[in-house]
Amino acid sequence: MTLSPLDQMKETINETPIHIREILRNVVTTSGQTCVSLFYSALFQHERAAIFLEKETVEVKMRPQLLAWIQSLFFTDADHVEELSELQCRIGTIHAQLEIPTDIVVYGLYIIKQALIDGIKASTPDKDDTIAAIIYLSTMMDFAFKFMIKAYDINFRKKVESDEAFRLVSLGHNISYEKETQISTFSGWSTQAFYCLCKDHPEDLPTIAESEFGLWLTHKGMSLFKGTHEANQIQNKVRELDTKIAAIRKTGLIPPEFPTELHKAITSLTFLIGRVFRHLEEVENGRDPLTKVFNRRFLDVVIQNEITFALTHEKPFSLVILDIDHFKKINDQFGHLVGDEVLCFVAEIIAANVRANDFIFRYGGEEFLIVLTEIPLEDGLICAERIRTALAEHPLTLSSSDQVQVTLSGGITTFAGETNARLLIHQADEALYKAKSNGRNCIVATHHTPEKV
Numbered sequence: 001m002t003l004s005p006l007d008q009m010k011e012t013i014n015e016t017p018i019h020i021r022e023i024l025r026n027v028v029t030t031s032g033q034t035c036v037s038l039f040y041s042a043l044f045q046h047e048r049a050a051i052f053l054e055k056e057t058v059e060v061k062m063r064p065q066l067l068a069w070i071q072s073l074f075f076t077d078a079d080h081v082e083e084l085s086e087l088q089c090r091i092g093t094i095h096a097q098l099e100i101p102t103d104i105v106v107y108g109l110y111i112i113k114q115a116l117i118d119g120i121k122a123s124t125p126d127k128d129d130t131i132a133a134i135i136y137l138s139t140m141m142d143f144a145f146k147f148m149i150k151a152y153d154i155n156f157r158k159k160v161e162s163d164e165a166f167r168l169v170s171l172g173h174n175i176s177y178e179k180e181t182q183i184s185t186f187s188g189w190s191t192q193a194f195y196c197l198c199k200d201h202p203e204d205l206p207t208i209a210e211s212e213f214g215l216w217l218t219h220k221g222m223s224l225f226k227g228t229h230e231a232n233q234i235q236n237k238v239r240e241l242d243t244k245i246a247a248i249r250k251t252g253l254i255p256p257e258f259p260t261e262l263h264k265a266i267t268s269l270t271f272l273i274g275r276v277f278r279h280l281e282e283v284e285n286g287r288d289p290l291t292k293v294f295n296r297r298f299l300d301v302v303i304q305n306e307i308t309f310a311l312t313h314e315k316p317f318s319l320v321i322l323d324i325d326h327f328k329k330i331n332d333q334f335g336h337l338v339g340d341e342v343l344c345f346v347a348e349i350i351a352a353n354v355r356a357n358d359f360i361f362r363y364g365g366e367e368f369l370i371v372l373t374e375i376p377l378e379d380g381l382i383c384a385e386r387i388r389t390a391l392a393e394h395p396l397t398l399s400s401s402d403q404v405q406v407t408l409s410g411g412i413t414t415f416a417g418e419t420n421a422r423l424l425i426h427q428a429d430e431a432l433y434k435a436k437s438n439g440r441n442c443i444v445a446t447h448h449t450p451e452k453v
Helices: 005-015 018-044 055-075 078-097 102-123 127-169 175-198 212-225 229-251 258-280 296-313 327-334 336-352 377-393 421-437
Strands: 317-324 359-362 367-372 408-415 443-445
Touching: 005 078, 005 127, 018 055, 018 102, 018 127, 055 078, 055 127, 102 127, 175 212, 175 258, 212 229, 212 296, 229 258, 296 317, 296 359, 296 367, 296 408, 296 421, 317 327, 317 336, 317 377, 317 421, 327 336, 336 359, 336 367, 336 377, 367 377, 377 408, 377 443, 408 421, 421 443
Parallel strands: 408 443
Antiparallel strands: 317 367, 317 408, 359 367
16 A cells, blocks of 8 residues: 555555456457457547537547557567557546546546456456456456556646636736626626516516626626636526526516516625725736737637537637738838737727627637627628628728728638537637638637537
């Protein structure tokens, strides 16, 4: 027990008779491919795991790696245990990076173990040898999983750090301004709600979730407020109030006590929102220093959050990639300082034409990526066209009074529950490429849906 896991594994291999180890090698040789197929079949049947898997990745990379893992586990001798442990970590890293839950990986390993046990029983008539081989199998797989889980721990810590950093910058570079904006939008919802009550129009009573403030709260606010006591209170009060409003809209009847309850809830929420903003007003942001939009650091976090939300609530979201046409010519003709002005101008145009709950990234040198939350492809295309038109119709006036005509090409795609972040970006990139091929200054939407695996 005082030995390190590596030394314990070495001791296990050395103390296991050669003929027992040979039994495992023969079983793996004949049943290894079957074990791999069973493992991924189990993962594909789990909705939480399947959404992070794609056929090409499994067939080209993951399946051969997993087979190599099974083979090496029982073909490696004690002198090469270090290399074996490194392989376990690599396998763990692959699954951890895809965020496949550990409980599902454990279940998959259980299936592999049971398949190998069946192979041992079928090929070993001697009862004592069967028992010894099963013990050896279980011990080696336990050691392997111990090394694999280290990769999960490292990946989890990185994800926590990334999520925490994103939480701290998800609002924007001017928290005071954002505070005023969101309190204003919440006030707008409150006014509309009381108007419906006064006019006795229960069917028009809006929920918070449907409002501009509600969308911002769902996609940005709760991520920012996460971990604070106020966040739970805000979430609970919003859920409770929206449940009552939904019931009123369904029945068409406004309970006599509801206006008082609504007033108390609005007062409480206004206080909580103001309080949590005050806690964050000194938070340092992590934006692109030139355009002040997000850089790519948090792109994966945002898209993964939106995928999870879309799957949970059965709502789409769209992704747009915009590229400034002939940006190099602008730099060559006017200089890089003007190029910087153009980038900032484009960022401002984009920001003016999306909602507070959407996300803008500087994706590359002259590329911007927008995550449009809760928007299907048709509405996303309208938004992208609005941005393109606004830019094409308003040349940038320089400090020298010269004007620079700037246009955009763009590609848009929509998440529909059958893709992952990498494929989603790839689809938008393909659409952008078509827009450039079509003569630029246009938006192309992709209707391609990848095969579900």
